[in-house]
Amino acid sequence: MAATHRTKKAPALQPAAEQSPPTKRPYDGPPDYRVVGRHGVYPETSHDEIARFNFLAHMNRHLSANLMPGVAEAFEARVKPAFESTEGRPFKDRHEVRKALARDPSWQWWSMLRRATMETRQQAGRWVTLRQAEALNEKVRLLTAGDKRLVLDPAFEQPRSTEAIDHHCMPGSYHTELVPGDVTGPANYDAGIFATTGGMLGRYNDGGGVAVAEWVAKNLPEFKPRRILDIGCGLGHNVLPIAAAFPDAEVIAVDAGAPMLRYGLARAKSMGIENVTFVQADVADLSRFENESFDWIQSTMFLHETSYKTMPVIFAETNRLLKPGGIVLHVEQPQYTEDMPLFEQAMRDWDAFYNNEPFWTKLHEVDLDDWMAKSGFPRQTILHGGVTAVVDPEVFPEAAKDTKQEDYGRKAAWHVIGAWKAA
Structure with a gap:
């Protein structure tokens, strides 16, 4: 008896007009390099x-x-x-x-x-x-x-x-010179930070500095500093937007790394920013500057690269150097407070143990308000705030600014702690 084969009837295709168009997912990744x-x-x-x-x-x-x-x-x-x-x-x-x-x-x-x-x-x-x-x-x-x-x-x-x-x-950190006049270290930092942040610091990796300048303009509209000190300036990417926002101010940028300072000045001059002087010095010893000689002292994501020993000295130096009525602002990742989950604290500590940032963990557990007070700033003058990197929306996709996504240490949003010096 011959075998018979039964085949299932193929389902009828929907008319083209009734087919749903493919859904296109909006791009939410980093901008192109x-x-x-x-x-x-x-x-x-x-x-x-x-x-x-x-x-x-x-x-x-x-x-x-x-x-x-x-x-x-x-x-x-x-x-x-x-x-x-x-x-x-x-x-x-x-x-x-x-x-x-x-x-x-x-x-x-x-x-x-x-x-x-x-x-x-x-x-x-x-x-x-x-x-x-x-x-x-x-x-x-x-x-x-x-x-x-x-x-x-x-x-x-x-x-x-x-x-x-x-x-x-980073090979050689901020200071190593392979040859006299070397700038390959800061050039490496400048060229590659895009990869670490996914472009979240903007075209020139200066979104943090732009954010600080805008925060000051919004919250301190009457503040017109004539002399500004930026400590731990690195290659200058965060101090240059501040200098550009206050073109009539004299800006002093201090760092320990000569290559960073060379590159920083060249970067500034090539961008038409002429009011910044780059000085090699240890930020724990700023004795070259006179008492009460600055209206504004600033650091951006720098304190975690110092040490437990030098931090109180740095705070005391800022108090000495500020003019009466002047302000100090430090921009950093948030402290480990009681309301921060232990899981988040542990994840934030990753940089201390696996990314060569040994002071990261200690810095974020200390009482910075207490250290500010011990350095001479009355507690009623201490202030807190927050900034988020300002980037060009035409370059950085809006979807990638997802404020719900936390990277525990690399998100471009920071806490501001500072103080006024009593007049």
Whole structure:
């Protein structure tokens, strides 16, 4: 008997007019590296180097937006219950949380990828700058030679807080010179910070400085500083927007790293900002400046790169240097307060243990208000605020400004602590 085959009737296709159009997801990733602002001493980048930075920016975005929430889920589902079952009590501090998380595969994968991405970002930026080192160094030399706004000290000895650490995996940290007049370190920092932040600091990586200038304009509209001191200025990316916002003010930018200061002045001159002097000095010893000689003293994401020993000295120096009626503002990541979950505190501590930021953890647990008061600022003069990086909306997609997404240390939003000096 011959076999018979039955076939199912194919479903009728919908008329084209009735088919739903494909849904297009709005792009919410980092901007393309090719829109990065290129001032006069910015390193040149090839097609492959641009592709590498784009990959790293997307990887960092993926780690924060997709993998980090999974770590939080693993903490609630596995890590926390296992600890409470074994110990018979809840976690007592962030250190216990961090040690328990470090045994969980979800955290291990996220942490390993985050560290690898940072190391790769440094390798990528280092290659960009080393291959054009002679041209970069010469360009900066021509811009800064004989300029009195660059004040370097050949006999300067690095404080241990900079000399002993390659901060955030940056080879040579902020101060190392491969050759006389070297600027490859700051050029690396400038070229690669886009990859770490996913463009969240704007075209020129100066969104923090822009935010501070706008905060002052909004909250202190009558404040017209004539002399401004920026401590721990690095390559100047955060002080330049402040100098541009107050063009009639004399701005002094201090840092321990000579390469950063050279590059900072060249960067400023190429951008048409002429009112900043870059001075090499230890911020814990600013004795070169007279008492009560500044209207405004400022630092942006710098305190966590100092030390427990020098912090009170820095605060005391700012009090000495401020004029009566002057203001000091420090922009930093938020402190570990009682209302901050221990999980968040532990995740924020990652940079201290895995990203060469050893003072990060201690800084964020101390009572900064108490330190300000002990340095001479009455408690009633202490102020708090918050700033978020200001970026060009035509460059940075609105969707990527998601305020609900927290990266525990790399989100471009910071706390401001400061004080007025009584008149």
